[in-house]
Amino acid sequence: MPKSTAESGEYATLVRENYRRLSKALPNFTPRREQNYLVAEMSKVLSGRYDAGRRILVAEAGTGIGKSLAYLQAGIPWARMQQKTLVISTATLALQEQLIEKDLPLFHPHCKPSFSFALAKGRARYCCARRLYDLQAGVAQTELFTPDAPLLMAAPLTEAQLKQVSELWQAYAKGDWLGDRDSWPTPIAPSLWQHIEAQRHSCQPMLGHQQCPFHQARAALEKADVIVVNHALLLADLSMGGGFVLPEPEQCVYVLDEAHHLASVAREQGSARLALRHLIRSLEQFNKWQGKLNDLLGSDGQAAIGKLQHGLAQLIPSLNDLYRQLVSALQKGELKPDEQGCLRFSTGDLPCALDEPLLRLKEDSQIFCRTLGPINSQLAEQLKINPSKAATIEAALAMISLQLLQAEQVYDGASLLLKPTLEKHTPPARWLELDSKDAKELVLCVTPLAVGHLLEAWCWSRAAAVVMVSATLTALNDFSYFRRSVGLRLDDGSHYVRLNSPFNYQNSALIIPPLECEPSHGDFNDLLVTHIAQWLDEQAASLVLFSSYRQMNEVAKALRAKGQSLLVQGEASRHALLVLHKQKCDAKQPSVLFGTGSFAEGLDLPGIYLTNLIITKLPFAVPTSPVEEAMAEWINQTGGNAFMQLALPEASRKLIQACGRLLRSESDTGRIVLLDKRLVSKRYGAALLQALPPFTLDIAQQ
Template sequence: MLSDQLKQQIRKIYRHISDSLDGFTPRPSQNQLVAEIAKTLAGDYDKQQRMIVIEAGTGTGKSLAYLLGSIPYALRHNKKVIISTATVALQEQLIHKDLPFFSKHSKLEFEYCLLKGRQRYCCLSKLDALVHQEQLSFSALLTQKVTKGQEAKLHEMHKKLLNGSWAGDRDSWPDPIEDHLWSAIESDKHFCVRGLAAHEDCPFHRAREFVETADVLVINHSLLLADLELGGGKILPPTEDCIFVIDEAHHLPDVTRDFSSAHATVKGAMDWLEKLQKLSNKFCSIFTSNRSAGVTFELHDRIEELKKELKQLYDWLNTNQDQFFHKEKLYRFEHGVLPQWLVRQSENLGTSSGKVFKLQRKLHDALLNEVKEGDVKHTKAEPLLTESGFFLKRLENLSRLWQMMGSPLPKSKAPDARWIETIHEGKDFLVSSSPLEVGYFLADRLWSQCAGAVLCSATMTALNKFDHFRYQAGLEANDGTQYLKVDSPFSYQEKAVLRLPALTIEPTQEQFTDTLIETLPELLKHTGASLVLFASYWQMEAVADALREQHHFSLLVQGEASRSALLTLHKQKCDNNEPSILFGTQSFSEGLDLPGHYLTNLVITKIPFAVPTSPVEQAQAEFIKSKDGNPFLTLTVPEASKKLAQACGRLLRKESDHGIITILDRRLISKAYGKSMLNALPPFKRHIEY
């Protein structure tokens, strides 16, 4: 139970904070959040399931609410608070704004730090190896040649990392870093080992130093999942000692699914396995004793066996291309059922790749020990260990893929989605496997283990219900989890009008693009700041071309420049009192913050239904049908409802904001599901034309 002493402490902190803010207005919704979070974590509702799922509308102050509701309780009960987010922007806000403010005004003594996934950090040793090579383009770390400009960037990164002007994480570097450059220098668990002197000062290990002493850790969902996959408590503190605050929690199921998926090429794997054989010979030559010779010989044999099995698969796929790829470049196995020959081959590949991984790991660890013991100089060993870490990562993924492909079909849950696609003009094949349901993983590794959890977002419900998210996240009905929906304090009726024009054409009809071209000019005339959201790139581009040609509109169109460049130009035009019109797709519907005069006119061309074109989405629909369900109503409509709410949420970001939302999709009133979607939106003043 939440003690009276703790209640008084929380109230006292709230008063301190309110007194320190000029013009602070008490928010009943925020007070409710704080109280419900604290009572849930204290076990007032359920002693075992100390979890609460919250939808908090814009302006409720949920960040402050979960800090106040969780940190005092955690400090009193010797627990750590782990705040996991989906975006770097929210991490930065918490570390540089919210937590410093809360620490100062709460008068609580606690330490906090930011910890990102290992792959967000640069490995100093790898970067050092790259910049001291005469020919960067031939480095084993690089997958493609580097330009002179990229070479100069690597040297600048090295210099700034050494002089302390760069922290060594990808997000804090001022310019974008190309993927192939970053993959060559990113930290990895096989090579970047703390026990080696050359890695003592690596950025990831420096960041890890604060984990033991910090009371509050800010992380991302990927790092959370990486720790859970290892069993928990390996990267982060022990799960049972932590209270988890999952902000932007609506992303967690999708991030979990992506994290649990595996992909690998067939011919590409055969090619890099040959390079691994050459590397093992180099390992043998550097050891001070002959104790690795036996492992090396066995590794060679196992690699040959694995290459042979991959060659058999490649020949089989090549011979049967017409059977699998006569219409499309991608073939998905219905219900996850593989041909019997491929089942056996997958089982063999899973076993063989697992053996190669274990043997290479054995060689890798043996060399690490010789370096630690001083038998081999680290300058000689590090280039080999760098390459070895690179191959171990690939072997681990290869083994995981084929174990997933070869595993029996489950009886109690949905089968994995499994598919193969041709790449490089049919010269290679990419094999993929992805789970459809990930809730069981979260339930087993997180919800059943943690000391408590707060899951929150501005969009957690679909059609005004938590059911869709609850199923995705692995939460059972009536399991003790609390659910709370707190509306925004904004005066929606006064601040915004939701308008549905009297169009006769619906988005499913071929003439809809022409209708948009005819309708939008009137909606975009004489307005300050407009954002038009489309459901597809091709339609956005077709409409943009027509409006420019026929009406000479000046448009800022997604894809024609970077997102940041478009937003900068948009804000400059708004600040100069010039009309500005942004065209974007679904990615502009979330995480886009355009307060005040930066957005007063929002146009949504149609309900953002996701067409089930990806293998995972198709497999999900197939599984629901197999259970006599309706995938459109079960999956598509709830997801579209959530996305529509996110899109409408772009307009009002602050209490002083105002404007008009126009939705050009009459299905919101002509279809039963549309009416449910309309009723799930905030209570804007409605203007429906007939």
């Protein structure tokens, strides 16, 4: 028997046996047909049954299928057999916590081969042991020759914070605390955490910080068979080529849960923001510190420092020239920001002859980057030769690392801003922002619109296998919108599966009452006040979703004036609001939650905690952000229809998500009230309704 066939048979047996043990061990276990089918499809893709050269599955799995347990059953045995690491990436902290605290511990005792698992978190979630020690010991930060001294000294610690610093250090020194922010029993205020958090520019392997919390956590990841991570950290690692935080893509089986967020997170990862005055001040401050570098490196470092000074003498004027050119264009009215202080550059040439100063900036930042490498190496040598100066050399290394990071960002930002608009290539979104906190600051921003080619190069073409799952991957009953956003093609060997939720949607109603006007009408807020009051009457547990904070607050004010009790997003933390809501429901008191788009996703209110969902408006995104404007402009310029290709599919996906708040378990029932007559009056309304789960429709004649 061929080895691959034998391995496939062994793998299938493992999956079946693991399922048998799990089903016997769990009380009241109920087999789920959709979950079993999802396990089977994942197993086929991982085994190469559909395409041995491209093991990629895109699966839309409706609420209640149990997709997390499905991908654990299929993914862990195959990854262990292939000696790969299973990397599970999510968009939300809630799902990470569910996997680490519930799903993985539940599956672990019943799985063969056995596995270990760990949570990967960003560096900023860990404290820096050296900074924590220095702070509790009273070492003055300015004595340590550190670039972030102004930040630290600007807000001295209070007596209470100093007491907490002492408690943190004692717990860490005794081994009672691992040094991560999330495991401390009480919240650590941001104003304190900024003093002790691990930072990229001050946390380097050459400094020998093997006992630092961040490096200990990274060492634990190397031994884990299953790693849970968020999309931002995963894509940051992949954008650098992989293998920095997580194993290299070739050694990974990826499960990307909540995959509908991938494209937006990838865009953020590829973005750049050049705050020009901040960069100039940082370089000028660095220039003043070069005397101390001279003292540290002595005569051996003169050649390297000479090149560094030459690099600075080019880069600072380049930044100043670009800044002055922008200021001049603003003063002359050649550049006119909107009321929010934002000015988007349309596709095509950059305005005001910015190409030339940006090109100089790109070249000078690259030269400056090259001058920092030798300085870094010589400081590392000095660390070996003069261990008594470890604190000072460490701070100098941190400063060099910070300058290198900033210079790389300048180079990347200038390169993307200068990227030519080629035929059939989507240009980046480029814009200028005036900083609301600093009247003299100018920020050049750039974001790639099309990230599919990046994801293909970073992951799809390299990974051992990829499974993308979400409850909402289709838009208007089709995968095309998602496929384009993440760089997949219909004919590239990727496999697609769509599984409907097992919930009985017919037992719940979707109501569109008779409405006097559309959302664009001036009387729409008055309409909402009247109808929401009517549909809240005699309801025990309600959630009302709005498209904007402003509209939500105006309606809330009007309803409270009529005596309505409300829990409104923004007036307390999300957690606090949900606790109050559940307490009122448990006490059989009517409770009403008001929220915006962030409450339409990830909010879990099963059973008695939500039976009445009111959606005030179809979730069309207003293309006011530079990225949305640029995307719509490009689609229209290339002969497409931005509404049909962008706005409508995205609205469909968001509406499905919003409606998904109502039913969270198989026994849930309730109703959805949609206060937007466009579902009936517009031609696209039927398509939006058809894409929703099969609720019982109650549509009034408009």
